[in-house]
Amino acid sequence: MKAKIEKVLEEAAVNTFEDICFMYQVPELKDIQNDLTVEAASEVRYRGDYTGSLLIETRGGLFSAIAANILSIDNPSAQQKKDALGEVANIICGNVVTTLGRGKLGYKIESPRPLKKDELLQENRQDNPLAEITMNFNEGRADIKFFVDGDFVAREKKE
């Protein structure tokens, strides 16, 4: 199941960046963008058969580029940047949760929430993501992590 979720996360992230942001990965930039620091992050929580969250972090200018591409403007405002990143997180999360559990309850996805730096450090300390992907673009880098609350592997075996 973990492998399946990793695959779905990757597909959802690639499709969202290509179809919504009109951005295409450049894997060759991986080493160059390795040491970039986080500039922004957004979290979306979901509830249903399982609960958890999806976290997206941007580095190297991607935060602004996402909003600029989506809205077709040169200088997006701080709010537009937050909203655009949140929407990307929301769409990716909506696609990934469909693979969790048996879908008996469906999933309620909460509104995206921008994370402050201290919250981000806390998130990273507390949890290990079930699946994660790093995407490199000419405009910067995105790290996307998908969390399931509790012991997902043990619960899967039990069910």
Add this chain to the structure above:
Amino acid sequence: MALNILVVDDSAVMRSIIIKTLKLTDLPLGDIWEAENGQKGLRLLQEKWIDLALIDIHMPVMDGEEMIRHLRENDQYENLPVIVVSSESDPGKIEMMHKQGATFIHKPFKPEILKEVIIAITGVSNEGKD
């Protein structure tokens, strides 16, 4: 025939994405109206001539389900072509939308998919455009 379209979504960013994608379909578009919830969407429908509505499900004040229910209960709008654009994953909700005569498009979506659905439910085509 140019289509007058209503886009209902509480996210301004998502409305921009939908409008941008609509423009990429190369279909003949007339006026595009925006509303941030179902209530404002219904108001615009009373004021403007609208041929097609693209509606999100989860919105404050009045959500997409309620808006579509109102549309189907009103003789004037009962046959209005409706596309639900959402990242909703609940099969029950999606089925309910279908029963109300709405077509479902899952986010993210390509312009080609949106074009295909619009042509199928409105009968409009881009032949002879320009």
